[in-house]
Amino acid sequence: MGATDTSRLPDYAPIPDRALGPALNAQGYYVGRVEGNLLTTRDGVVLFDAPPSIGRNIQRAVDEIASANGVTNKITHLVYSHHHADHIGASSLFDRRVTRIGHEETRRLLLRDDDPTRPPNEETFQDHHTLKIGGERIDLAWYGANHSPDNIMIHLPDHDALMLIDIVNPGWVPAYLANFSQDIPGYLEAPANALAYSWSHFIGGHLGRLGTRDDVAVHQQYMADLVASAKHAIDTIDPGSFFAKYRENVWAATRELLDATAAAAARPVVEKYTGVLAAADVFTESTAYLLMQALRFDLGYGARVRP
Numbered sequence: 001m002g003a004t005d006t007s008r009l010p011d012y013a014p015i016p017d018r019a020l021g022p023a024l025n026a027q028g029y030y031v032g033r034v035e036g037n038l039l040t041t042r043d044g045v046v047l048f049d050a051p052p053s054i055g056r057n058i059q060r061a062v063d064e065i066a067s068a069n070g071v072t073n074k075i076t077h078l079v080y081s082h083h084h085a086d087h088i089g090a091s092s093l094f095d096r097r098v099t100r101i102g103h104e105e106t107r108r109l110l111l112r113d114d115d116p117t118r119p120p121n122e123e124t125f126q127d128h129h130t131l132k133i134g135g136e137r138i139d140l141a142w143y144g145a146n147h148s149p150d151n152i153m154i155h156l157p158d159h160d161a162l163m164l165i166d167i168v169n170p171g172w173v174p175a176y177l178a179n180f181s182q183d184i185p186g187y188l189e190a191p192a193n194a195l196a197y198s199w200s201h202f203i204g205g206h207l208g209r210l211g212t213r214d215d216v217a218v219h220q221q222y223m224a225d226l227v228a229s230a231k232h233a234i235d236t237i238d239p240g241s242f243f244a245k246y247r248e249n250v251w252a253a254t255r256e257l258l259d260a261t262a263a264a265a266a267r268p269v270v271e272k273y274t275g276v277l278a279a280a281d282v283f284t285e286s287t288a289y290l291l292m293q294a295l296r297f298d299l300g301y302g303a304r305v306r307p
């Protein structure tokens with residue numbers, strides 16, 4: 001790979017201290033008391049996702065925690081949050097006999113993808129599913145598509161924790177197009193579904209920091225502000241001038257109109273959240289773009305029926 005000249009790359013606003021996660025150990029992982037990747041019970045260990053970026057460190061973390069708690073380090077269950085490879089691409093490191101559990105759509109997508117690193121979950125559910133493993137209760141729920149068609153809520157009532165992946169990144173704005181979400185109405189609704197449960201610790205995946213209820217509420221407000229700003233931009237930018245300039249090149253007019261609308265939608269939100277959520281200046285415009293399209297396509301906002 002050739003080196004890139006970075007001298008022309010832009011600078012961005014500094015990252016607020018409160019956005020940063022804990023330091024990793026020498027092997028490159030961190031084990032917290034409430035942690036996204038394992039639950040040790042008296043009968044065995046339950047994993048929640050198996051990210052390839054953590055890979056073999058998952059078993060090392062299990063060994064460390066199990067010996068500290070004086071329980072078995074044998075992994076008996078692996079719960080899939082959703083089918084994406086960046087979350088479960090290390091699943092094949094674990095024994096075939098480990099019980100893999102996930103949404104029925106996760107199984108369907110994994111059978112379709114036919115990727116040897118992600119064995120399809122044998123155990124499936126539709127809307128709600130309660131697991132009782134080694135005296136621990138785990139509530140799984142699916143509310144419809146959001147980040148992906150199959151993304152689920154994982155509630156650990158005995159641990160006062162909720163795991164919901166790739167929706168809220170505590171302390172940060174979502175990356176790119178609302179964390180590459182496929183269903184924006186579902187993505188916008190997900191934080192309220194999360195807050196309806198009782199919990200204090202939020203596990204959101206990526207970036208390494210656990211969240212609080214306040215982090216989820218700040219994210220929710222950020223998205224609500226961006227929706228309002230996108231509606232205002234759609235209402236106030238006149239498409240006519242773009243189409244008049246580009247005439248028969250309809251795609252050029254479309255591109256410039258949509259890019260200008262996304263930029264206008266993002267501007268006041270970047271201003272409000274710089275210093276509040278990390279990387280507001282990096283990704284707000286990208287998410288504004290997707291929101292604007294969802295407002296048009298999913299919610300019919302700004303659609304004018306020819307009289």
Ligand SMILES: [Zn+2]
Nearest residue numbers: 084147148166
């Ligand atoms: Zn994902």
